[in-house]
Amino acid sequence: MNIFLPSCRHHFLLLFVVFGYLTGCSGVQTKSLYAETTTDTALDADYYEVDIRAHDGTLLKATVFQPQLAAGKTAPLIIHSHGFGGFRADGPMSFYGQMIVSGEAAVAAWKAGYWVISYDHRGFGESEGKVKLMHPDYEVEDFSSVIDWAEDNLPKVTYENDDIVVGGVGESYGGGVQILASIKDPRIDAIVPITTWFDLNEIMAPKGHVKGAWGGILISGGIFSSFFDFDMAFDDEYMDLISGKMNSQVAADLAIRSPSHYCQTGKAIQSDALFIQGLRDTLMTFNQGYENWRCATQAGKDAKLVAIQDGHILPWPMQSWSGLPIFNTQENVTCGEVTFNTVDMIVSWYDEKLRKQPRTLPAIPDLCVTFSDDEGKPMHDIAYGGLQVPVRETEVKLMQSGWLEFLFEPAESLISTIAPVGAVKTAEEMDTQGGWLRPAFIPLKMAEESQDMAGIPLISLQLSTTDSDKDGTVYVAIGIKEPGSPHIKVLGDQYTPLIGDGQYQMDLPAIAYQLKPGDVVGLVVQGFTAQYFLDPEGWFSFGTVSGSVQLPLSSSVALANHP
Numbered sequence: 001m002n003i004f005l006p007s008c009r010h011h012f013l014l015l016f017v018v019f020g021y022l023t024g025c026s027g028v029q030t031k032s033l034y035a036e037t038t039t040d041t042a043l044d045a046d047y048y049e050v051d052i053r054a055h056d057g058t059l060l061k062a063t064v065f066q067p068q069l070a071a072g073k074t075a076p077l078i079i080h081s082h083g084f085g086g087f088r089a090d091g092p093m094s095f096y097g098q099m100i101v102s103g104e105a106a107v108a109a110w111k112a113g114y115w116v117i118s119y120d121h122r123g124f125g126e127s128e129g130k131v132k133l134m135h136p137d138y139e140v141e142d143f144s145s146v147i148d149w150a151e152d153n154l155p156k157v158t159y160e161n162d163d164i165v166v167g168g169v170g171e172s173y174g175g176g177v178q179i180l181a182s183i184k185d186p187r188i189d190a191i192v193p194i195t196t197w198f199d200l201n202e203i204m205a206p207k208g209h210v211k212g213a214w215g216g217i218l219i220s221g222g223i224f225s226s227f228f229d230f231d232m233a234f235d236d237e238y239m240d241l242i243s244g245k246m247n248s249q250v251a252a253d254l255a256i257r258s259p260s261h262y263c264q265t266g267k268a269i270q271s272d273a274l275f276i277q278g279l280r281d282t283l284m285t286f287n288q289g290y291e292n293w294r295c296a297t298q299a300g301k302d303a304k305l306v307a308i309q310d311g312h313i314l315p316w317p318m319q320s321w322s323g324l325p326i327f328n329t330q331e332n333v334t335c336g337e338v339t340f341n342t343v344d345m346i347v348s349w350y351d352e353k354l355r356k357q358p359r360t361l362p363a364i365p366d367l368c369v370t371f372s373d374d375e376g377k378p379m380h381d382i383a384y385g386g387l388q389v390p391v392r393e394t395e396v397k398l399m400q401s402g403w404l405e406f407l408f409e410p411a412e413s414l415i416s417t418i419a420p421v422g423a424v425k426t427a428e429e430m431d432t433q434g435g436w437l438r439p440a441f442i443p444l445k446m447a448e449e450s451q452d453m454a455g456i457p458l459i460s461l462q463l464s465t466t467d468s469d470k471d472g473t474v475y476v477a478i479g480i481k482e483p484g485s486p487h488i489k490v491l492g493d494q495y496t497p498l499i500g501d502g503q504y505q506m507d508l509p510a511i512a513y514q515l516k517p518g519d520v521v522g523l524v525v526q527g528f529t530a531q532y533f534l535d536p537e538g539w540f541s542f543g544t545v546s547g548s549v550q551l552p553l554s555s556s557v558a559l560a561n562h563p
Contacts, residue, residue: 278311
C-alpha cells in the first residue's frame with residue numbers, strides 16, 4: 001500500500017492547489033481511433049489516455065499502451081494496478097514506469113508486444129469516486145470494468161475459445177485487487193501480485209493490536225493523496241483505532257476485503273499466479289504471500305512464490321534502512337544457481353501463461369526463498385516449526401524496554417564491525433541480556449556449523465504481567481547475536497505483539513537467515529517498538545515470559561508442513 005502523490009501528464013498539480021479544481025486530461029475516443037482497424041491492420045507502438053466508465057458510472061482514468069503488432073497478429077492484455085495512494089503509469093518514462101517494479105514490468109510487457117492498461121483506482125490519481133479500500137463491490141468490480149472496456153474498445157486482442165486472454169500485475173493495494181478480482185472474474189488468466197495481503201485484519205492489527213506506524217502512514221497518505229476522497233477514514237469505527245485496538249466493526253469491514261475470507265469458504269483464486277512477497281516487509285509479511293500461494297495451489301492452479309528481501313519498509317528509526325523509503329524491491333532474484341532479473345522474470349511468466357510460448361528463461365521454482373539480494377534457494381514448501389528449544393523465564397519492563405533502541409542500535413552496529421571475537425559460549429552458558437531499558441535477548445541455540453534457518457517459527461509462550469487489570473503488551477521476535485558482537489539483529493525487523501496475561505501458541509513471521517558457526521539464535525522480548533506506538537497501557541509494569549520456540553533450522557528433523 002505504498003503512498004505517492006497523483007499526477008497528470010498534461011497538467012501541474014499546482015493548478016489544482018491554486019484554483020481548487022483539476023482539469024481532466026482528455027481521453028482518446030477509441031471507437032474513432034480504431035474505426036478502420038482490422039486483424040489485418042498493422043499497429044505501431046503508442047500510448048494514450050482514455051476514460052473508462054466503471055460498473056456504477058464512476059469515471060476511471062487510464063492509460064492504454066498499444067503494442068507494435070504486425071498484420072494478422074494479436075496480443076494478450078495486461079492490466080496494471082497501482083499501490084494505495086499512488087497513481088497509474090501514464091507513460092513509459094513515468095515515475096511508476098521507471099521506479100516501481102509493477103510499473104516497470106507493465107512497460108516491459110508493452111515493449112514485448114502486450115496490450116497494457118494502467119488505470120487510477122477510484123479516488124486516486126485522476127479517477128473520480130470515493131476510496132472504498134478495495135471493496136468487492138467497488139474497486140474489485142472496477143478491475144472487471146476495465147476488462148469489459150477493453151473487450152468493447154481494443155482491436156487485435158488475443159482471444160482463446162472466445163475468452164479474452166488477460167493478465168495482471170500490481171503491488172500492495174494493486175496486488176490485492178489482482179487476487180480479489182481473480183476470485184470473482186474467471187476471465188483473468190495469470191496474475192502477478194507483489195507484496196500484498198491475504199488477511200487485512202492480520203496485516204493491520206496482528207492479534208487485534210494496531211500497527212500504529214503503518215496505520216498513520218496509510219491513513220494520512222490516503223487522505224491527502226486522494227484529496228480527501230478517503231472519507232471513510234473519518235468514520236467513528238476507524239477513528240476508534242487510535243486506541244491501538246481493533247474493533248469488531250472494522251474487523252468485519254476488512255474481512256470482506258481479504259482473500260482469506262473467500263479462500264476459507266471455498267471461493268479460490270481462479271488464475272495462475274506468480275506471488276512476490278518480502279521477508280522484511282513489516283506491513284504485509286511473507287506469511288501473507290505464503291497463504292495466498294497455498295490458496296491458489298490447493299485450487300489446482302500453477303502458482304509460484306518468490307520471497308524477496310524487502311517490500312513495505314518503514315523509515316528509520318522504525319525499521320533499518322533499505323533502499324527507497326516506504327516501498328522497495330530488489331532488482332534481481334537468485335534461486336540456487338539461477339539469477340533472474342525481477343522484471344524479466346515477470347514478462348517471461350506472461351509469455352508462458354498468456355502466449356503459451358516455450359520458456360526463454362529457466363523455470364521459476366514453485367517456491368524460492370532469498371537470504372540476500374544475491375543468495376537464495378528453491379524449495380518445495382516452507383518449513384513450519386522445527387527444532388523445539390526452551391525459553392528460560394525472563395522478566396522485561398513493559399513500555400520502557402526498547403524505547404531508546406534508535407540510539408543504541410546504530411552505535412552497536414558500528415562497534416560490531418570492529419569488536420574482537422570473544423570466547424564462544426553455548427546458548428545455555430550465555431546469560432540473558434537486557435530486559436529493562438534494553439530489549440531482552442534470551443539465547444536459544446548456538447550454530448555449531450553453517451546452516452540455513454528458513455521458515456515460520458512457532459512459539460508456545462506464557463505471559464504474565466504485574467498489572468492484571470491492564471493489557472500489558474510485549475513484542476517478541478527472533479534475533480541473532482554474532483560472536484564477539486554486542487549487537488542483536490532482529491530478523492526482518494518483524495515483531496509480534498502478545499497482549500495481556502495468557503498462553504500464546506502461534507506463528508511468527510517467516511525468517512530466512514544463513515547462520516555461521518558461533519551465531520546465537522535468541523528470542524527478543526521488549527515492551528516497546530516504534531512500529532506499534534499506540535499503546536497507552538503497561539507503564540511501570542513488568543511482564544514475564546517462559547515456554548518454548550520451534551526454530552526452522554535446516555538440520556532439524558522435526559520440520560513439518562503447515563497444517
